[in-house]
Amino acid sequence: MTEQRQIVITSALPYANGDIHLGHLVEHFITDMWSRFQKMRGHRCLSICADDTHGTPVMIAARDRGITPEQLIKESLENHLKDLDGFEVEYDHYSSTNTQKNREFANQIYFSMKEHGHLKKQTTSQAYCESDQMFLPDRFVKGECPKCGAKDQYGDQCEVCMNTHSPLEMKNAQCTLCGNPPTEKESEHFYFVLEHFHDFLNEWVPKHTPPEVTNKLSEWLDEELKSWCISRDKPYFGFELPDVKDKYFYVWLDAPVGYISSTAEWCEKNQCSVEDFWKNSKSEIYHNIGKDIIYFHTLFWPAMLKNSGWNTPKEVFVHGMLTVNGEKMSKSRGTFIKARTYLKHLDPTYFRYYLACKINSSIADIDLNLDDFSTRVNSDLIGKITNVASRGAQMLQKKLDGHLGPLEDDGLTLIKAAQAKSDLIAKYYETRDFHKAMLEIRSIADSANKYFDDYEPWKLIKDNPEKTRAILTTMLNLFRIMAIYLKPVLPSYCKRVEDLFQEKSFTWNSLKTIVTSGQLAPFQHLLQRIDTDNVKKMCDESAEEATHKNKNLAIESRPSPNDNIEAIAQQISADDFFKVDLRVAKIIEATEVIGADKLLQLKLDIGDQTRNVFAGIKSAYKPDELIGRLVMMVANIKPRKMKFGISEGMITAAGPGGKDIFLLSPDSGAKPGMRIS
Helix, strand or coil: CCCCCCCEEEECCECCCCCCCHHHHHHHHHHHHHHHHHHHCCEEEEEEEEECCHHHHEEEEEEECCCCCHHHHHHHHHHHHHHHHHHCCCCCCCEECCCHHHHHHHHHHHHHHHHCEEEEEEEEEEECCCCEEECCCCHEEECCCCCCCCCCCCCCCCCCCCCCCCCHHHHEEECCCCCCCCEEEEEEEECHHHHHHHHHHHHHHHHHHHHHHHHHHHHCCCCCCEEEEEEEECCCCCCEECCCCEEEEEEEHHHHHHHHHHHHHHHHHHCCCCHHHCCCCCEEEEEEHHHHHHHHHHHHHHHHHHHCCCCCCCCCEEEEEEEEECEEEECCCCCEEHHHHHHCCCCCHHCCCCHCCCCCCCCCEEECHHHHHHHHHHHHHHHHHHHHHHHHHHHHHHHHHEECCCCCHHHHHHHHHHHHCHHHHHHHCCCCCCCHHHHHHHHHHHHHHHHHHHCCCHHHCCCCCCHHHHHHHHHHHHHHHHHHHHCCCHHHHHHHHHCCCCCCCCCCHHHHHHCCCCCCCCCCCCCCCCHHHHHHHHHHHHHHHHHCCCCCCCCCCCCCCHCCCCCCCCCCHHHHHHHHCCCEEEEEEEEECCCCCCCCEEEEEECCCEEEEEEECCCCCCCHCCCCCCEECCCCCEEEECCCEECCCCEEEEEEEEEEEEECCCCCCCCCEEEEE
């Protein structure tokens, strides 16, 4: 028997400003499956998570809804717990970062930074929105990456090249609240001097992060590490610094501290000490995160822990993002699917099994192909694995009173071969190569079904019922072994298998037992096949949800570029379309409109006349860029009286707004006044 390990595993904290969606479940499944496996092996494994509750997005969302931030995060916590429970994700303790315990630990780490000389005061220019009268958090600024030029990036990190930057370093930056470009305003803040930990991180990173992550981090470690601003100005929802008025901890300081404070809360309920997990040299700490937040978890966080005398992680697990049908999740296509929308239409067992078939230890993205999803679950989990139970149990109960019996040599050989996979499958679980474990389990099902077909027990039972009993007992033992292997992935499914064999709870040691006597409980169908109509209904409902504007939809306030693509409008007749008179127009004058944040005033040549048009394209185009450009104009729309004058038409453009506005232009050769048809 292996020595009992003491383990803490955490998932990155879901943000309180929205709902759990299928992309988040990748991470929660990895943590849940891995911790369930460790517990089955007899280890003391504590799985920890909490809601990440602080920051300006929560404050703004609460304000928009007319409730307090505390009300919003309470509601969010209840919803998150329901969603996770619906998908059979089980944490030993799930808390919140907005607790007194978390404040105490954040203060403790802050004072430790000060005491050891790792904090400095610095007056810096920050992004400030004059319109909204507030300093803008990094995620409230979007623009072009200063390193690679990628558009539509947030003010803290580029999702294309992973470069970290400040909002003021970005090109063509704009406030995400109002679309106006931010200004610079000075403020004094506290900075954690990460460079003080350069030597430590050079040694720590290669030993505790995946190779792909180590290679990426080497780009930062090859240069002087930037100091990290840990404070924010009011208005801000979070913890005020304990010794400075009107300054607040940046959410990325107190959020990971939630790992420690949540552990401490569990320890208080279970009569033990948080130091036993976070300062004990024999304790193992693992963080499970997405590849979009490696910088914070593999540089800042280890340095914070080292500074404060807490254990650093033994390993940081990093996984890829979930794509659907090979693309980023899209609201308009119905593939941005919330957890509770899925649960209305489909069994969580399907999704847990399918993701287990895809998850590995690399940081490559994981694709949910909806056709493959239905096919693989129906073919493998039901058609192969569950079929072994159906074939064995139903015949045994209908024809042989449900009693198991002695085995024959060839059946015993098959069972021992399945048992012999124990160490290999355990290794795959340990390294989070779940897809390899599923392949090994499926191979047992293939051997069992071939064994059944070769013996044809439906014929054999007429002449030799006891040999048939031995064959069916072999099938059921093989299924029982598969169920034990699958228990970390399919907990409720395997509970039904435990009930079938009238066993209390499978552990990894249960694999050593071969069942050759006793009676099965009455057989009940373990799982229905996926109805593809339900998959379609789920996607249709998700697409319908996308038509309802909801700022809180993205749990991390990190929308996909595809999220802004609107669903196709209702059909119209050709006659309706032909009522619209589209003309080629040439912009001959373009000026800013004084007092209007979004408008430009355009003078358009449409052949035999000119038109005055106000267009909301100021955030994307400068007036001098437009002179001489051909555009497409709706010429027969009724003139509209506006505050700034009469608008005599509309020009056509695509995009969600802000910087993402794209004027539509006719091909070269088109002349002003030509009708577009």
